[in-house]
Amino acid sequence: MNAPTPAAPLRKAVECGVPDNTPHLHPTMLKNYGNWKYHDRPRPGVLHHVAHSGDEIWTVRAGTQRQMDVFTIRTLCDIADKFAEGFVRFTIRSNIEFMVADPKKVDPMIVELEKNGFPVGGTGNSVSMVSHTQGWLHCDIPGTDASGVVKSMMDELYNEFKTEEMPNRVHMSTSCCEINCGGQADIAIIIQHTKPPKINHDMVANVCERPTVVARCPVAAIRPALVNGKPSLEVDEKKCICCGACYPPCPPMQINDPEYSKLAIWVGGKNSNARGKPTFMKMVASGLPNNAPRWPEVNAAVGNILRTYKADARPWERLSDWIDRIGWPRFFEKTGLPFTKYLIDDWRGSRANLNASTHIRF
């Protein structure tokens, strides 16, 4: 009998935390860290920063698909090694940035990026890449896909990404459920369920901690119940607002539906403090079909809002600034979007969203 092979010692995690960024900084950025003077934009997709030392750095920004295969990442690395001293960074909207200290490298790098299918743009008053979620590819609760919706939209908005012709920057997001991981944006596309969850009563007792599920409901529409002799949950469908909050802690509360999980459009979110205070976005349309693989109805609705904003807003007006000036009735008039009763807020604090004045534009 052979003696059992001793097991290899188990490696312990090194709890090293957030890594130092200095090994990842372009030398010009490291040298002028915290000592920049101003910037301008020589052309869409390119930033030019000048330091107090007189040093200059050019940044070329390009769009990516966010979920990248290793071959795509290696191609981007090849471009960075060839033109950008081997350093890159990513923006919050999954754009990649290449920094160069030599302006002569900018144009050839742009040619190389575009040749490899990466659009150069996303700076200034452009429509930048849509920040988005995981969707059907990886999420456990998605009502729709994310990458596919974004691909479809960015195909349509390609020229708006590559130019700076909007009144101000446009940030967009998509989210596959009402949790809205995509986040606040000038224009957001978010799943809006329209039917209460279908409950798989055979599963609830085994899978769900029922008091937790009851506590999650924002309108107290869920209560414990015995169904067919099994402990389960029931939903008061008159109270249910179809938000889907019960679904993550209890997958048998099936909220996603191929037909009745719709898409809603929200506008006017702004996190910057520039001009007015930050704002939350507001719902302006709902009931759009979850029409994979290219979501044409969503694209048409978003395109319409963007075209109207582009034609009507003044320079430096974000979508929310524009609506502040023209007023919501005019927003609905100009976009042709129907103002339905579902757009009048009745959640807590809703009276703050009613017009308590005689300020009316005729």
Added chain:
Amino acid sequence: MAKPMHPTPNLDQLESGPWPSFVTGLKRLAKDKDYMVDILGHLEHSYQTRKGYWKGGTVGVRGYGGGVIPRFSEIKDDAGKPVFKDAAEFHTLRIMPPPGMHYNTATLRQFCDIWEEHGSGLIAFHGQSGDIMFQGATSENVQPAFDAINDMGFDMGGAGPAVRTSMSCVGAARCEQSCYDEAKAHREVLNTFLDDIHRPALPYKFKFKFSGCPNDCMNSIQRSDMAVIGTWRDNIRTDEALAKKWFAKHGMNELVNDVVARCPTKAIQIKEIKDVRKGDNFSSVAVNDSQALEIDNKDCVRCMHCINVMTGALATGVDKGATILMGGKRTLKIGDLMGTVVIPFLPLKTDEDYEKLVDLGQKTIDFFAENALEHERTGEMIERIGLVNFLEGIEVDIDPNMVSAPRMNPYVNTIGWDDEVAKINAKKAAA
């Protein structure tokens, strides 16, 4: 060579058009990996039926309680076996990026090699919380993949009721509007809470985000429990050469309509140079031979608009630090909450200043851990107990900058009024 592809008529339609296609990337990976052949089949099934088919579970790495997002396929045959058997498990590793999401290519290439060996070969830069998402590994491969990534000096991010991975803007590395060292703040704060990141034991998630100026490129005010947003206390700086250059290009109409008229507090005026007020609170800069911009800094709310428009001609001050806001989050469960001011100004220059920031984070997390209900975010807790109780808990004095207006209802017992006035006066006298 991998096994033959499943037909993917829906996904195929996402390969046309000019934007980079993730489907083309998935198909490239599927040339070598049966795993990805089945992932494409799995995703196509979602497209055809318009539903998701992943369920969570429990997968982790030794020593940590979180950071892996487990996914098991729910597309099963009558016998309960996964239809796409090579894609039965598709777990994600959340890895924390360097502050500002800067990378040298050697690091990215090493990530690619590791993930090609142990995982699907699909990496997202970045997830919505700021993690590098290594998407798609079997349960068996999660540990070796993490070991290799961890050996590079990268660590697992947060998931579940934990301190979450953070984000900071490009900041001081390349932006003239940066008001503190975002990377230093990001690392010092986050690396204080590694135990709370890796071993989820809080009532619910807690997010820090770091933006270098009030443009808040990290969207911290709307989506973090503690937002650190750079600002300054002294006057806006000016540069006459750049102001004149801007004016020569843009002219008076743009100066009036795009800069002066858009100041939210009307702190900017155009004046004849001879009429410009001088004094401690005023900044001014000539735009031509006779006219100048005059800014009354006492009225300026540091919104950034004029600085954004006339970059360099106008610039942030030099007495820099951050405004700290707490309680931001999105909808579930009580509705959207914006972060609100808890510290109007915290200087961020010396090491001691950064220690104060870490200390505030520590007090806030301690209070949150003790007082929040299960699945309650910081903002919801503040709404339930009131800002004053929260401030007492984290030992912060009240300040009128914390409100947009004082109370507008009489429903409060003010019997302690005189005591409070006496305390305020005593503090003033001691200062």
